[in-house]
Amino acid sequence: MAPGRGGDDGAVRYALPQPYREIPHTADVGVEVEGASPAEALARLVLAFAALLAGGGAVEVEREETVTADADGDLARTAVAVLRELLYRFATERLIPGACEVVRLDGRGAELRVGFGRWDPERHSEGADVKEVTWHAAGFERAGAGWLARVLFDI
Amino acid sequence: MQLRKVNDWLWEIPREGGMKVPGRVYSDGMPAPDDPALQQVANVAWLPGIVKYSLAMPDIHWGYGFPIGGVAAMDAEGGAVSPGGVGYDINCGVRVLATRLEAAEIRPRIHDVTAQLYRDIPTGVGSSHAIPRLTDAELEAVLAKGARWAVGRGYAAGSDDLERCEEGGALAGADPPAVSERARKRGADQLGTLGSGNHFLEVDSVAEVYDEEVAGAYGLLPGRVAVQIHSGSRGLGYQVCDESLAQLAPAMARYGPDYAAIPDAQLACAPISSPAGRLYLGAMQAAANFAWANRQVMTGLAVRALCHALRISERDLGARLVYDVCHNVAKLEEHLVDGRPRRLLVHRKGATRAFGPGDPRVPAAYREVGQPVLIPGDMGRYSYVLAGTARAMEETFGSSCHGAGRLLSRHQALKLARGRSIARELADRGIEVISRGRKTLGEEMSEAYKDVARVVGVMAGAGISRLVARLEPMGVIKG
Numbered sequence: 001m002a003p004g005r006g007g008d009d010g011a012v013r014y015a016l017p018q019p020y021r022e023i024p025h026t027a028d029v030g031v032e033v034e035g036a037s038p039a040e041a042l043a044r045l046v047l048a049f050a051a052l053l054a055g056g057g058a059v060e061v062e063r064e065e066t067v068t069a070d071a072d073g074d075l076a077r078t079a080v081a082v083l084r085e086l087l088y089r090f091a092t093e094r095l096i097p098g099a100c101e102v103v104r105l106d107g108r109g110a111e112l113r114v115g116f117g118r119w120d121p122e123r124h125s126e127g128a129d130v131k132e133v134t135w136h137a138a139g140f141e142r143a144g145a146g147w148l149a150r151v152l153f154d155i
Numbered sequence: 156m157q158l159r160k161v162n163d164w165l166w167e168i169p170r171e172g173g174m175k176v177p178g179r180v181y182s183d184g185m186p187a188p189d190d191p192a193l194q195q196v197a198n199v200a201w202l203p204g205i206v207k208y209s210l211a212m213p214d215i216h217w218g219y220g221f222p223i224g225g226v227a228a229m230d231a232e233g234g235a236v237s238p239g240g241v242g243y244d245i246n247c248g249v250r251v252l253a254t255r256l257e258a259a260e261i262r263p264r265i266h267d268v269t270a271q272l273y274r275d276i277p278t279g280v281g282s283s284h285a286i287p288r289l290t291d292a293e294l295e296a297v298l299a300k301g302a303r304w305a306v307g308r309g310y311a312a313g314s315d316d317l318e319r320c321e322e323g324g325a326l327a328g329a330d331p332p333a334v335s336e337r338a339r340k341r342g343a344d345q346l347g348t349l350g351s352g353n354h355f356l357e358v359d360s361v362a363e364v365y366d367e368e369v370a371g372a373y374g375l376l377p378g379r380v381a382v383q384i385h386s387g388s389r390g391l392g393y394q395v396c397d398e399s400l401a402q403l404a405p406a407m408a409r410y411g412p413d414y415a416a417i418p419d420a421q422l423a424c425a426p427i428s429s430p431a432g433r434l435y436l437g438a439m440q441a442a443a444n445f446a447w448a449n450r451q452v453m454t455g456l457a458v459r460a461l462c463h464a465l466r467i468s469e470r471d472l473g474a475r476l477v478y479d480v481c482h483n484v485a486k487l488e489e490h491l492v493d494g495r496p497r498r499l500l501v502h503r504k505g506a507t508r509a510f511g512p513g514d515p516r517v518p519a520a521y522r523e524v525g526q527p528v529l530i531p532g533d534m535g536r537y538s539y540v541l542a543g544t545a546r547a548m549e550e551t552f553g554s555s556c557h558g559a560g561r562l563l564s565r566h567q568a569l570k571l572a573r574g575r576s577i578a579r580e581l582a583d584r585g586i587e588v589i590s591r592g593r594k595t596l597g598e599e600m601s602e603a604y605k606d607v608a609r610v611v612g613v614m615a616g617a618g619i620s621r622l623v624a625r626l627e628p629m630g631v632i633k634g
Contacts, residue, residue: 026216026561027223055594072405084397091390092340094281121281126593129280129351129634131393132243135400136219136421154219154243154393155352155565 011113012040015099016059020048023137023150029128030137032150039102041140041147042079042110049083049133050097052153053090053119055126059098061115066103073107075140079149082110083133090130094119128155156188156197164617168193168209173416174200180211181556183613190215192222198422199227203413204234206492206499212506212556213613214605218242220421223505226554229427231487231498235414236432237424238399238439240502242483245396245439246446247354247387249480249529250320251540251626252312252454253373254461255473256380258360262585262629264465268358269587269630271464275456276356278349279591279634285347286452294343298334301325301444302451302479310347310455312474318518320479321508324447326486330437334391335398338438342391342445347452349386351592351634353558353599355534356457357383359626362537369524369542369623373477381626382461382474383538384453385531387483388446395442399423399435406431427500436485436500443484450479477540478518478527480507482557488516490552501552509543509555509620517543528555528620532607534588534599534631535581539611541620555620559607565598572597581631590633599633 023030031048035041050059067089069081089095099115119127132154140149159167161179166186168178178196180186186193192215199221200209206228215224220239229235261268277285289297297304302324306316317324349356359381364370375381388395404423408415414424425432458474465472485502492499510517510526517526528541547553563571577596581588590596614620 022566024564024566026564029565084401088337088341088394091394092337119281124280127280129592131390132397134219134421135404 011101011103013099013101014043014047016047016050018044018047020044020051023152025152028152028155030150030152032148034143035147035149038075038147039105041149042082042102042105043100045079045149045151046082046086046097046100046112049086052128052130053096054124055128057123057126059096059117061098061117064113064115066111067114068109068111070109076138078105078110079140079151080133080135080138082112083151087130087133090119130155156193158185158188164613168197173418175205176200176208178211179208180215181213181613181617181619183213183609192217195220195222196225198419199225201417202227202229202235202237202422202424204230206230206497210551210554214505214556214558214560214610216560218504220419221502221504223560224556225504226502226506226551228490228499228501228552231427231500234427234500235424236427236436236485236500237422237502238396238403238435239421239423240504241396241439241485242504243393243396244387244483245392246443246481247483248446248450249383249385249482249531250450250454251477251529252382252474253375253477254380254382255471258378258380258629261380265358265587265630268461268464269589269632271460272356272457272630273589273632275460276347276349276453276632278632279351282348282350282634283344285456288344289346294339295331297346297448298331298441298444299329301447305448305451305455310452312454312458312476316451316454316476319476320447321481324451324479325444326440328436328487329440329444331441333434333438334395334441338391338394338398341394342389345389345391346449347456348389349453349632349634350389351595354386354634356453356632357628358630359383359538359628361624362627363625365622365624369621372521372524373527373540373623374475375477375540375624382457383531383626384450384457386449386453388442389449391445392442395438399438403431403435439485443481447479478529480529482507499552503554505557506554507557508553509547510553511543511545511548514548530556530607530611531558533559533601533604534628534633535586535601537607538626539607539622540624540626541611541614542623544618544621546618547620551619555614556610559604559610561603562605563603568600568603569594569597571602572600586628586631588631588633592634595633
């Protein structure tokens, strides 16, 4: 697991690989992550999604971009909105997140700095063909001293 | 979950709470009362304007909001439309082509045939550019014209492909401007691509005929080669559904207490007559047209690939579309309800239209025997061709099952496949399979799926569809 590194603005940068659990589901794939803070949980959720797309293969970061998503203050909806945006980037530009820092996470949504790498048909041949990020069973809540986040992907 | 037996094939979930109608589940034996899909059947019954029953076919399993295998018909004036009642893969569907070829002659050459199909039809993650990337104007035309666009560019099996396609291969109410820029970007270079997961293209043998008269009408003769194509609207359709869910879910309460009370947020919906409802319907219909164009382009590519691999002419191949059905769609249809014709919006999510004999919406060539109902199985066993019946028109708004449904999760299937060569096991049984993804064969192996024979057996037992023929795979390509 790649530990998070602090940035100048206090945001912590996380890189692949990060720990996550697969949620059992008959037809689709779900992931669940833990984090000490909502920001850490969101960053790990992003990278769990990236790990699915990459099939466990390495992602070489080539470019940095800011990704924003608007939501109505519900953390689960914010997480889904972020992942939908990233899925769109993958679907249209074949970009996979290799690193991520959550710059802002509040009632208006989220802003992330994402290090993207390019999907490689050889290196990422075991990656999942994610059709959509579903709203169903999306969760983002306190769990003990930390946070638990989960999402189901339609494959 | 309370269940009341109606007959040997049909169980009812009695109305309670906010359910406007009972639920009805087709099944061989009592459904498991704790199956979460049954709760979804009950939840669908809360939708405003639902008529008669919230229905579930025997391949029912848990989905997003609507169960997969769910059918719900809404009053076209006062009812609701729900993207969850269609699904992400709008107009995922299947078509079957009949040919003049004898399976026994093709079997020794199945590797060459399968390899050519795999070369010519893009599959899997990132698959694109089966044909040159569509211009904006071309995509607009695809969204409006559906399969007709593809036929106009020479992608066809026979001259009557469009007649042998549900809705003639296009929904007239499509509203291409309702399809967002993002959805267009996802779809523009995916026309003519298969996709991945349970999508496939198969070269089959007509292994058994159960009803000679109907099979003959369909052009399915024992021992002949048939081709199946299972695919949908690709990224364009997924994006349309996703955006619609995001728009409709937060706004439901504004349509009144009936909408606010719907117990599952995944049943995001709006009145059919509302601007939001009309926008979704227009975009969904356009996405459905994209899927028909997609399957039509692949038909043309498959015909060329077969001719190339076998070094025969299209005339010798004798390919002809038997039929093309949707599995995920909502359509405005007229049905008799309590003896009176009513205009309804019929949601079929993982369900197939199955119109019976005499219905004017069935192609003339099939009107006497009923519409072909195409039910794909898994890559190692069999698929079925059924015929729609009058009983389906009475009980299920002319709807039947759509496939087998998964038994194992992908993770469980891969665990079971460890140390095995699924390709070798299939080859030993005479089935050549080529897939792009390394994990695909494990995830999609037969043990991961229910037996589709049981599913169609329920439909036949209940009189909803008649068994016509069984197809068995010889060559399969997957993503």
